[in-house]
Every structure is written in C-alpha cells, then in structure tokens.
Amino acid sequence: xxxxxxxxxxxxxxxxxxxxxxxxxxxxxxxxxxxxxxxxxxxxxxxxxxxxxxxxxxxxxxxxxxxxxxxxxxxxxxxxxxxxxxx
Numbered sequence: 001x002x003x004x005x006x007x008x009x010x011x012x013x014x015x016x017x018x019x020x021x022x023x024x025x026x027x028x029x030x031x032x033x034x035x036x037x038x039x040x041x042x043x044x045x046x047x048x049x050x051x052x053x054x055x056x057x058x059x060x061x062x063x064x065x066x067x068x069x070x071x072x073x074x075x076x077x078x079x080x081x082x083x084x085x086x087x
Contacts, residue, residue: 001047018046035064 010019043051
C-alpha cells in the first residue's frame with residue numbers, strides 16, 4: 001500500500017484484499033476492517049492481525065460473532081433451500 005495524501009494505491013493481484021481492508025479502515029474504522037478480515041478468515045496478517053478467531057482481539061471476535069448471529073437464521077434457510085434444489 002502507498003498513501004499519498006487522499007490517494008491510496010496497491011499493486012499486484014495478492015494486494016487486492018490488503019488494499020480493500022486498508023480502504024475499509026479509512027472509511028469505517030479499524031474495528032470494522034478487522035471484523036471483515038476475520039469474517040473472510042484472511043490471516044497472512046497485513047494490514048491487521050485479525051484473520052483467525054485465535055488471533056483477533058476479543059472485542060473484534062465478539063462483535064463479529066454477534067453480527068453473524070443476527071443473519072444466521074436467514075443464511076441457514078437459504079442454504080437449506082439451495083440444498084433441497086440439488087436433490
């Protein structure tokens with residue numbers, strides 16, 4: 001990542017997730033970006049070290065789990081409908 005004033009750039013295919021997390025942190029804050037990193041289990045570390053439950057700060061883990069609990073019933077129902085169509 002390179003920041004020059006209000007411009008953030010990133011290079012390379014593998015830098016895409018790091019770039020997205022950096023921009024998220026700028027827009028929505030570090031906690032939100034770390035929650036997204038934990039949600040996708042992106043754990044090579046940069047730009048945060050929150051990619052696995054055992055690495056994430058306790059408040060990030062708790063917030064992420066709470067967010068997922070709110071959407072779990074709808075997600076589980078969608079998975080069941082999709083699985084039923086496969087049989």
